[in-house]
Structure formats: structure tokens, C-alpha cells
Amino acid sequence: MEDRIHALVREKLLVATGRVFIRADYVSAIGYAKLRMALEDAGVLGEATSPQDGTLCARCGETRGAHKEAACTFAPLRYVSLASEAGKTTYNAAENSQGHLIRYLIETEKRGA
Secondary structure, eight states: OOOHHHHHIIIIITTOOSOEEEEEESSSTTOHHHHHHHHHHTTOBOTTOOOOTTOBBTTTOOBGGGOOTTTOOOOBOBEEETTOHHHHHHHHSGGGTTSSSOOEEEEEEOOOO
């Protein structure tokens, strides 16, 4: 059975276009680690992870294994944490206006202990 965070990723985040800003509570059930795992399970990469056959293309949504270069140049779908200065710079860059370099920027707020 699919949990809520995997359903959120599949139903809302993967169908979004352009750049997406995500705010997640650090300690909640929908915390950063769980969100990150759900994104990776769906084929979205972290900032420095190498693409695999199951990685999604940020341009067309096909997996790398099924990607046809004639349709578009493969660009791995990626997320980054707001804590990453290099990631924030890339996310906010003009050439990333469609989210082809980094689609998801995740902010976390630590609550409680």
C-alpha cells in the first residue's frame, strides 16, 4: 500500500511543470528524509547523484532507460535542499526557469526536538 508522501509525489509533484518550491517540516511524518526517499523512489535525483535507467527526464518525463534522444536531450529530474548554496544558485538561475536543471527546492523547518 502506498503511503501519503509517495502519493503526494506521484499525484502532485511529478505532474508539476517549471520550478517547484516545497516546504516540509523536519520532524513531522512528512519530513525531509521521507520526502527525499519518495522523490528518489519515483526517479528524481539529488543534486549530485548520477542518473540511472529509472531516472526521469526533466524535459519529457520518460525514464532514462526508455528515453529517445530524438525527442529531447536527456536532463535528469533533480531536487535540492534550500541549505545548499550551489543548489539555490542553480535553482534560481535564468537557464533553470523551466526546472530542467533543478525542479524541486525543498525547505525544511526544524520543529521540536
